[in-house]
């Protein structure tokens with residue numbers, strides 16, 4: 555198998571604070587990989603180090619076995635960051651043509667408009683006056699201008715409406731069929747689950763899971779009993795019950811994560827805990843993500 559990306563033991567400290575902590579992964583040709591994690595998990599920082607936009611404190615990152623800053627690498631990757639810098643006083647049409655002109659074998663103007671879903675009436679608008687969703691489409695078109703082998707997309711669908719998202723993912727699938735390698739970050743767990751071949755889950759600057767969406771869900775899925783309280787119960791009391799691995803709160807509902815929910819239910823009834831509206835929860839990736847985010851709020 556041919557590696558497109560190799561990240562080895564990469565760390566980053568900002569003002570003494572470790573935001574990426576010894577991260578390593580490789581990406582093979584043709585893979586679609588999602589980097590998923592709560593706000594501040596270190597996803598964008600890792601992506602910026604991978605692209606050579608930020609120097610790692612330790613470790614190294616290569617693309618096509620070369621430094622990411624080398625021209626031959628840059629020519630072969632398409633990048634769409636969260637903020638796109640748009641040159642003032644250029645229309646969408648002019649901007650696409652300008653970026654195309656930097657490449658020896660660019661995709662045709664028509665192909666870029668078609669793939670990115672930019673509407674004809676948008677082409678003559680000033681690029682700086684586009685809506686959030688239109689800017690993402692333009693960013694997508696610009697990232698594809700050089701017909702790259704490797705695409706790096708930071709939160710690609712933010713600001714897109716439902717129709718925009720579904721046509722975007724349809725195009726990503728077509729690009730995969732052409733053998734392209736794609737790395738994207740997302741906050742939409744469903745998108746990662748549905749469209750990625752593999753998910754790398756980040757938390758607190760570390761990779762906490764890496765694998766196929768199903769395997770990840772299996773690995774980190776959990777069962778919980780959730781309920782509302784008639785009167786307060788100390789969180790520590792719940793945390794110390796047998797089989798309980800975590801307790802967290804969402805909108806007044808207490809979630810008690812347990813390896814054995816039958817046993818937990820028995821204890822709740824036996825000890826006549828002051829709870830009502832009891833539910834059994836089967837954890838999904840979404841729940842795990844919320845759980846991670848709630849850890850963050852606690853810390």
Ligand SMILES: Nc1ncnc2c1ncn2[C@@H]1O[C@H](COP(=O)(O)OP(=O)(O)OP(=O)(O)O)[C@@H](O)[C@H]1O
Nearest residue numbers: 568569573591592593594595596597598599600756
């Ligand atoms: N240039 C910087 N200087 C100082 N701290 C930074 C800098 N860039 C990022 N950070 C901090 O590093 C941590 C990780 O940020 P990063 O943007 O990589 O997270 P993320 O997982 O991409 O989050 P989000 O989903 O919110 O974009 C955060 O605490 C952030 O405040």
